[in-house]
Amino acid sequence: MEKTMDLTLKVWRQKSANSMGAFETYAVKDVSEGSSFLEMLDTLSEDLVEKGKEPVAFDHDCREGICGSCSMTINGIPHGPEKATTACQLHMRHFHDGQTITIEPWRAKPFPVIKDLVVDRSPLDRIIQSGGFITSRAGSAVDANAIPISKATADYAMDAAACIGCGACVAACPNASAMLFTGAKVSHMNSLPQGKVEKDRRTLAMVTTMDGEGFGGCTNIGECEAACPKSISLDMIAHLNRDYATAQVKNFFKPVA
Amino acid sequence: MNLDSKIPEGPLSEKWSSHKFNMKLVNPANRRKYSVIVVGSGLAGGAAAASLAEQGYNVSCFCYQDSPRRAHSIAAQGGINASKNYQNDGDSVHRLFYDTVKGGDYRAREANVYRLAEVSSDIIDQCVANGVPFAREYGGLLANRSFGGAQVSRTFYARGQTGQQLLLGAYSALSKQIGLGKVKMYNRHEMLDLVKVDGHAKGIIVRNMATGEVSRHASDAVVLATGGYGNVFFLSTNAQGCNVTAAYRAHKRGAGMANPCYTQIxxxxxxxxxxxxxxxxxxxxxxxxxxxxxxxxxxxxxxxxxxxxxxxxxxxxxxxxxxxxxxxxxxxxxxxxxxxxxxxxxxxxxxxxxxxxxxxxxxxxxxxxxxxxxxxxxxxxxxxxxxxxxxxxxxxxxxxxxxxxxxHYTMGGLWVDYNLESTIPGMFVGGEANFSDHGANRLGASALMQGLSDGYFILPYTVGNYLGEQGVAAAGKVTTEHPAFAEVEANVKARIDKFLTIGGTESPRSFHKRLGHIIWEQCGMARSKEGLEGAIKDLQALRKEFWTNLRVVGDADGINPELERAGRVADFIEFGELMCRDALMREESCGGHFRVEHQTEDGEALRDDENFAFAGVWEYKGDDVAPLLHKESLIYENVKLATRSYK
CATH class of the missing domain: 3.90.700.10 (Succinate dehydrogenase/fumarate reductase flavoprotein, catalytic domain)
Known part of the structure; x- marks a missing residue:
């Protein structure tokens, strides 16, 4: 039989974007240590429904750490205490009987709360929409092996592309900066030969959008990398800074469009 | 119900190219006069929305997640097949076609599968071009691995996150079109019904899950790419939000549902x-x-x-x-x-x-x-x-x-013809939501291939052909002011009110668990006549109980996970019954469908090609009326039906 635990939860409850929120305290009992953090929240929800109360709203979908939906700060850390783990993949064996756990939404100005733990992360989509793509109309591609790409380059691009767009980096940053998110996409696309054509345009457009959405600047604190469930490296920010500087210089002499 | 599969004439290898030539074209200047709704933003939906917008159509795309990048295609791990033969190990379009038909236990339509194998190479080219970081060898060429059901190495992969990388590729193409204003993206919107005008699909009714607002959307064609129905089992590898509602609502509006009993474990x-x-x-x-x-x-x-x-x-x-x-x-x-x-x-x-x-x-x-x-x-x-x-x-x-x-995956789904058009004219279905390519069992690394094939290379042609056939005078003629929209919208609202006012004692999740238990036990890995008949009765009783004892807390004015689940479970219960009926009808074992009455002496599946070489397509007849079965015969001209042996 699996071990179980009783917990005290302090959960952020907020009816809507415009209403005031507050912490509510709940007790949950008999949580099995093999269940995931979100399954523990499911148990709380069922208890609340049983009492005719509204369950806690939170974003979640795949529950296997890849869709990037889940977005909650657990005991002050986005996605909780386990390194390189999303909240949905965080298992209760990392907590102990009698523990008090505080759960709140991403706290960042560009991510307004919609309800309880649910926030609006559409600014991240808009950063991608402004330049996070490599133009290739369906039907226009050359043979996939026509451009050999070194394994090192492909691996680097994959490291960058592993970002799941959850926004933990923004939530962890005292400046609410989205540099790790943006840097990862820029590094992924700018490092591949097929992405080089739009490199300067992409970099400038994405940074402009990022700033316009109200994300703060990067001051090299490193909280983002520590909180990232996919361990995206700070090097991606360095890569972005490098490409941004180059693009700006080029743009100064000859606008890149 | 008209089940004309519209398979083009001519030899297998020339069908798709001659079909493309015979299609109606829409002049580039006229494309902007048409609008297309795409429901779902996974590989099929995302790629279709992006490609249709690239062609110049006005696209509206809907997803229930907070971003199109989160569709469940993202969770596919292993890889995507293509008949590139980069490994020089004897692969070819014909071999991929053959493996897929055989893997599907000879219950898929030959012409569709051949086309899938044919465009598979283009998919890899397309994905590499839009930046998918597939695994590479030291020489810089693409790496491959082998996968279940195949004896060649034809699977392309990006570590263990191939689905993620392919989806992000489609998402980036879609994002570009959103940024250009050619796609209007509706996040956190769930399709709750389909609107038909004069028999043609002309729009949908959706609920904004963040605000609770129910709204009407009209278009000249509708594409459903809403994924599979694995969550009818409650426990599955699907994401929590995956559901059958859009497909099942369309079924109730007249779309044939094919082979729902083909589920993959x-x-x-x-x-x-x-x-x-x-x-x-x-x-x-x-x-x-x-x-x-x-x-x-x-x-x-x-x-x-x-x-x-x-x-x-x-x-x-x-x-x-x-x-x-x-x-x-x-x-x-x-x-x-x-x-x-x-x-x-x-x-x-x-x-x-x-x-x-x-x-x-x-x-x-x-x-x-x-x-x-x-x-x-x-x-x-x-x-x-x-x-x-x-x-x-x-x-x-x-x-x-x-x-x-x-x-894990559901091979059954809405019936579509060669054009991926359902029995409702103007409603197309792509990806896992349709029934077309995998027969009774899907091979590994074939789902991603099918989703992208439908989205990038088939729907953009066939939807255009439909719009061309309707003529430019018809573009944008039907608006949300048409009385059909008001009627369907009223139904949707009444149903939401009903959920909130039943006032019973049992939660949607509890009903969902009970449903899943029945389906897993009786319509899971092994099925029997007796078990299925019992399950149908149990599901009817469960449905009654659901509508009298459901409890949904909260209101309809914003995010309400209980209300969302209630709607999905209501449809899953009815759909589960259809699944059991289909499994009961199919007196043979094939692929993922195993009837204990039909097995060989050493326990292998026993197919009955004489009586069951058909797609079983169900027509909705009413809530308490048995659905009507139609059959599309599967004719094999290029593959010889044989007992599938992997010994």
Whole structure:
């Protein structure tokens, strides 16, 4: 039989974007240590429904750490205490009987709360929409092996592309900066030969959008990398800074469009 | 119900190109006069929305997640097939076509499958061009691996996150079009019904899940790419939000539902741990390239392992039953999914299962690590091993993984013709939501291929052809002011009110669990006449109870997860009954559908080609009226029907 635990939860409850929120305290009992953090929240929800109360709203979908939906700060850390783990993949064996756990939404100005733990992360989509793509109309591609790409380059691009767009980096940053998110996409696309054509345009457009959405600047604190469930490296920010500087210089002499 | 499959004339290899030539074209200047709705933003929906917008159509795209990048295509791990023959190992379009028809146990439409194999190479080119970082060899060329059900290396992959990378590729193409204003994206919107005008699909009714607002959207054509119905089992590898509502609502509006009993139980999932579990996690099938599947030969040894009294590593070689290698020597651990899953179930039925529940078998990397070294295995599967350890707390480098089959993919879905058009004119269906390409069983790494084939290379042509046939005078004629919209919208609102006012005592999740239990027991890996008949009665009773004893807390004015689940479960209950009826009708065993009455002496599936070589298509006739069965005969002109053997 699996071990179980009783917990005290302090959960952020907020009816809507415009209403005031507050912490509510709940007790949950008999949580099995093999269940995931979100399954523990499911148990709380069922208890609340049983009492005719509204369950806690939170974003979640795949529950296997890849869709990037889940977005909650657990005991002050986005996605909780386990390194390189999303909240949905965080298992209760990392907590102990009698523990008090505080759960709140991403706290960042560009991510307004919609309800309880649910926030609006559409600014991240808009950063991608402004330049996070490599133009290739369906039907226009050359043979996939026509451009050999070194394994090192492909691996680097994959490291960058592993970002799941959850926004933990923004939530962890005292400046609410989205540099790790943006840097990862820029590094992924700018490092591949097929992405080089739009490199300067992409970099400038994405940074402009990022700033316009109200994300703060990067001051090299490193909280983002520590909180990232996919361990995206700070090097991606360095890569972005490098490409941004180059693009700006080029743009100064000859606008890149 | 008209089941004209519209398969083009001519030899198999020329059908698609001659069909494309015969299609009606829409002048580029006229395309902006048309609008198309795409529901779903996964591989099929995202790629279709992006491609249609690139062509110049006005697209509205809807997804229930907070961003199109989160569609469940993202969770596919292993890879995507293509008949590139980059490994020079005898692959070809025809071989991929043949493998897919055979893998589907001869229950798919030849012409569709051939086209899929034909465009598979274009998909890889397209994905590389838009930046998908596929694995590469040191020489810079693309790497491949082999996958269940195939004897060639034709699978392209991006570590263990191929689905993620392909989806992000489609998402970036879609994002570009959103940024350009050619696609209007509706996040957190759920389609709750389809609107027909003069028999043609002309729009949808959606609910904004963040604000609760119900709204009407009109278009000249509708594309559903809303995924599969695996969550009818409650526990599956699907995402929590995956549901059948859009497809089932369309079915109730007249779209034929084909082969709903064809469901795929994936052999390599992490076993169930308890009754609070919300989902099952898949371990990529690619693990079967190097892992060996076994249980103890002796039930007593298995019992000791279950109790934790015996370390599996100490079980001697002679006491292990590598049952797939024993039963299927030529395919071994790479036998197709349906066969591997059933073999695991049999071992557990004999009391030889492991894991605390007895519902598990080992997937052991001991020999692979000995042969290739830990680093090589880590390079290949590192992230999967980490994921396994994260969930179970066990280290698979040291102790064998435990796996058990779980519901993963659904081959059945809305019936479509060669153009991917449903029985409702103007409504197209792509990806897992349609029934077309995988027959009764899908091969590994073929879902991503099909989603992108539909989205990038088929729907953009066939939707255009439909719009061209309607003529430019028809573009934008129907608006949301048409009375049909008001009527359907009123129905949707009334249904939401009904959920909130039943005032019973049982939660939607509780009903969902009960539904899942019935379906898993009676319409899961093994099905019988008696069991299915009982299940149909149980489901009818459950439906009655649902509508009288449901309790939905909260209101309809904003995010309400209980209300969302209530709507989905209501449709799943009805759909589950249809599934059981389909399974009951199909008096044979084929692919993922195994009827205990129809098996060979050594327990293999027994197909009945004489009587069941057809797609079973159901027509909705009313809530308390039995649905009507129609048949599309499957005619095999290029493949000889044979007993599928992987021995």
């Amino acid at each position: 994936h052999p390599t999932c992490i076993p169930v741990h308890g009754d609070k579990q919300s989902k099952l996690t898949l371990m990529s099938e690619s693990l079967r390239n190097d892992g060996r599947i076994w249980t103890p030969k002796n039930a007593e040894v298995a019992a000791m392992i279950r109790k934790g009294e015996t370390d599996p590593n100490t079980v001697a070689e002679d006491d292990r039953d590598y049952f797939l290698e024993r039963k299927y020597p030529s395919f071994g651990n790479l036998a197709p999914r349906d066969i591997s899953s059933r073999a695991a179930k049999e071992a557990c039925d004999e009391g030889r299962g492991i894991a605390s529940t007895g519902l598990g078998v080992f997937l052991d990397f001991r020999d692979a690590i000995k042969r290739d070294g830990k680093n090589t295995i880590k390079e290949r599967y590192g992230n999967l091993f980490d994921m396994y350890q994260c969930i179970t707390g066990d280290n698979p480098y040291e102790t064998p993984m435990m796996i058990f089959p779980a519901v």
